[in-house]
Amino acid sequence: xxxxxxxxxxxxxxxxxxxxxxxxxxxxxxxxxxxxxxxxxxxxxxxxxxxxxxxxxxxxxxxxxxxxxxxxxxxxxxxxxxxxxxxxxxxxxx
Amino acid sequence: xxxxxxxxxxxxxxxxxxxxxxxxxxxxxxxxxxxxxxxxxxxxxxxxxxxxxxxxxxxxxxxxxxxxxxxxxxxxxxxxxxxxxxxxxxxxxxxxxxxxxxxxxxxxxxxxxxxxxxxxxxxxxxxxxxxxxxxxxxxxxxxxxxxxxxxxxxxxxxxxxxxxxxxxxxxxxxxxxxxxxxxxxxxxxxxxxxxxxxxxxxxxxxxxxxxxxxxxxxxxxxxxxxxxxxxxxxxxxxxxxxxxxxxxxxxxxxxxxxxxxxxxxxxxxxxxxxxxxxxxxxxxxxxxxxxxxxxxxxxxxxxxxxxxxxxxxxxxxxxxxxx
Amino acid sequence: xxxxxxxxxxxxxxxxxxxxxxxxxxxxxxxxxxxxxxxxxxxxxxxxxxxxxxxxxxxxxxxxxxxxxxxxxxxxxxxxxxxxxxxxxxxxxx
Numbered sequence: 001x002x003x004x005x006x007x008x009x010x011x012x013x014x015x016x017x018x019x020x021x022x023x024x025x026x027x028x029x030x031x032x033x034x035x036x037x038x039x040x041x042x043x044x045x046x047x048x049x050x051x052x053x054x055x056x057x058x059x060x061x062x063x064x065x066x067x068x069x070x071x072x073x074x075x076x077x078x079x080x081x082x083x084x085x086x087x088x089x090x091x092x093x094x
Numbered sequence: 095x096x097x098x099x100x101x102x103x104x105x106x107x108x109x110x111x112x113x114x115x116x117x118x119x120x121x122x123x124x125x126x127x128x129x130x131x132x133x134x135x136x137x138x139x140x141x142x143x144x145x146x147x148x149x150x151x152x153x154x155x156x157x158x159x160x161x162x163x164x165x166x167x168x169x170x171x172x173x174x175x176x177x178x179x180x181x182x183x184x185x186x187x188x189x190x191x192x193x194x195x196x197x198x199x200x201x202x203x204x205x206x207x208x209x210x211x212x213x214x215x216x217x218x219x220x221x222x223x224x225x226x227x228x229x230x231x232x233x234x235x236x237x238x239x240x241x242x243x244x245x246x247x248x249x250x251x252x253x254x255x256x257x258x259x260x261x262x263x264x265x266x267x268x269x270x271x272x273x274x275x276x277x278x279x280x281x282x283x284x285x286x287x288x289x290x291x292x293x294x295x296x297x298x299x300x301x302x303x304x305x306x307x308x309x310x311x312x313x314x315x316x317x318x319x320x321x322x323x324x325x326x327x328x329x330x331x332x333x334x335x336x337x338x339x340x341x342x343x344x345x346x347x348x349x350x351x352x353x354x355x356x357x358x359x360x361x362x363x364x365x366x367x368x369x370x371x372x373x374x375x376x377x378x379x380x381x382x383x384x385x386x387x388x389x390x391x392x393x394x395x396x397x398x399x400x401x402x403x404x405x406x407x408x409x410x411x412x413x414x415x416x417x
Numbered sequence: 418x419x420x421x422x423x424x425x426x427x428x429x430x431x432x433x434x435x436x437x438x439x440x441x442x443x444x445x446x447x448x449x450x451x452x453x454x455x456x457x458x459x460x461x462x463x464x465x466x467x468x469x470x471x472x473x474x475x476x477x478x479x480x481x482x483x484x485x486x487x488x489x490x491x492x493x494x495x496x497x498x499x500x501x502x503x504x505x506x507x508x509x510x511x
Contacts, residue, residue: 007430010475014434014441017471021444024464030456033448037460041467052474055427064486065474071288071493072470078281079463079500085275086504087456099429103436110443117450129458130449132499133465137442139492140469143476148484151473152491160495164502271505278505281497289494296487304484313491320498323505 002054009051016044030087038080042073100144107141122178128166135159148304149235152296156312161389164319168268168393230370231301239306240374244363248352251344251381258341258388261396268395270327282324289317297382301371307344307378311385318390329390334397334404337387344384348377431479435472442468459503466496 023036049069053062114137118130135158142151183191222234222242229237239247274282293313300306322329331337351373352363360366365373391398442465449461470489477485 003424003427007427010431010434013471014437017438017441017468021441021464024448024460025444030454030460033457034460037464041464045467045471048471049474052478055478061483061486064490068470068474068486068489068493071490072467072496074281074284075493075497075500076463076467078277079459079497079504081277082500082504083456083459083463085277087454099432103432103439106436106439106443110439110446114446117446125455126449126458129455129462129503132503133446133449133462136462136465136469136492136496139488140472140476143473143480143482143485143488146480146482148482148488151485151488155488155491155495159492160498163499167502278501281501285494285497289498292490292494299487304487309491313494316495316498320501323498323501 002057006051006054009047009054013044013046013048013051016040016047020044031084034080034084038076042069042076045069045072104144107137107144111137111141124170124178128163128170131166132159132163135163149233149306149309152304152309153312156309156316157389160316161312161319161393164316164393168395171268228367228370230365230372230374233300233302233304233306235304236300236306236374236378240377241365241370244348244352244377247381248345248348248363251348251384254385254388255341255345258391261392262401265396266401267327267391267398270322271325273325274323278324282320286317286320286330289313289320293317293382293386297378298375300378301375307381308385310378311382312389314382314386315389315393318386319393322390322394327394328398329394331387331390331398334399334401337391337398337401338404340383340387341391342384344377344381347380351377428479431475435475435479438468438472438475455503459500462499462503463496466492466499470496 017040020037020040023040024033027033027036046069049065053065056062056065111134114130114134118127118134121127121130135154138158139151139155142148142154222238225242226232226234226237229241231237231241273279290313293310296305296313297307297310298305300310318329318331332340351365355365355369355373356362357366445461445464445468448464449458452458452461470492473485473489473492477483477489
């Protein structure tokens with residue numbers, strides 16, 4: 001039954017990814033889009049990685065996936081900060 | 095599961111690739127074009143993964159998306175509103191260019207159709223596959239690059255060196271960036287060791303799993319790019335005297351190994367039985383350093399300070415110093 | 418190492434998830450093309466990075482290639498470098 005749980009996790013992750021993309025398209029201004037993108041996508045990736053870890057079933061792979069997710073988190077957080085600072089500096093932010 | 099199930103995904107991937115490629119070239123705004131180009135590089139890496147080619151995926155991600163993107167952005171640095179001019183050429187020359195491109199596309203398409211028709215030729219891949227256990231490594235890509243076709247790789251390294259010589263002849267390196275703020279500084283401090291360690295891992299693992307010298311070198315270069323973005327104008331590279339040695343290290347080690355193995359029954363670059371694995375690792379380590387330094391120097395855009403006087407016996411400028 | 422046991426239903430679902438992820442990336446591409454400011458296009462690059470990592474994770478399971486996890490690691494690391502390169506270039510160079 002871990003397979004069912006894995007599929008559920010992956011589906012949930014996909015949902016958050018979709019939410020992030022829709023937010024990127026539909027939200028009114030740049031900063032809110034940045035919010036939607038970084039928060040939703042990273043959570044989606046985490047859930048997806050959890051599902052993949054369940055499929056793989058090995059501790060080594062699970063740790064590797066955890067490392068990837070943590071790296072993406074750090075990179076996204078720093079990138080989001082850099083992007084919004086850049087926008088503010090150029091006077092486009094709100 | 096058959097490949098037929100992948101067809102809808104493949105069609106979508108192909109459409110997205112084509113759309114992204116066209117968009118990145120067709121745009122007038124150059125910064126937008128570069129952003130699209132980087133996205134295209136990332137998608138290409140995913141495509142290579144889909145085609146079961148992890149080595150290519152790694153190389154595409156590191157070089158295509160990472161280094162090439164950074165180089166293009168560095169080229170655009172001076173221009174605030176980087177926009178292409180309107181129709182730089184027109185009339186008959188434009189028509190000729192269009193015809194040429196259509197002809198080229200037709201030739202490529204014809205070649206693709208011919209390949210898909212499945213003509214059975216001599217497939218070197220099978221011959222190579224049979225000999226992989228003798229090659230000293232178990233990763234087929236590394237076996238081909240560093241053993242069966244080692245001479246080609248040697249020449250590729252020479253091409254990279256020639257390109258770097260071209261960059262070095264452009265002039266002094268461009269001035270760096272100002273000091274980074276806390277977030278970027280922290281990112282640089284955390285990421286650059288990780289990039290370096292990953293490069294070492296890719297170099298080591300290339301013998302039996304996807305990886306190798308080009309990928310590791312590109313990751314090291316990405317670390318140098320990151321350091322430079324964080325405010326270090328020298329991009330973490332050593333002094334120019336050592337830089338010269340590192341630049342030629344790849345080719346030098348390759349040549350030395352290739353010549354040293356010559357024996358009555360062995361030709362240039364024909365590794366002796368049982369030594370192949372170790373020699374390949376040695377060559378790849380040197381090549382990694384050379385590639386990394388070459389890409390990093392290309393990113394800095396020219397000769398680092400002190401390049402002309404480095405390695406001279408006296409530090410004072412001599413009569414010949416005119417550049 | 419990663420010979421995963423999974424039913425054909427799971428395989429089909431994973432394939433569907435891959436396709437949906439790709440559609441998500443397509444939505445992000447629209448923002449990259451439309452987005453009035455440079456920051457919007459930067460966010461699309463971020464999306465491609467995170468989405469690419471997600472796709473690689475799924476493909477690692479579907480194609481049983483653990484090497485793709487290494488590729489995902491590289492994408493995660495390089496995404497941050499790309500974001501830094503794109504935002505940094507605009508600041509006043511000394």
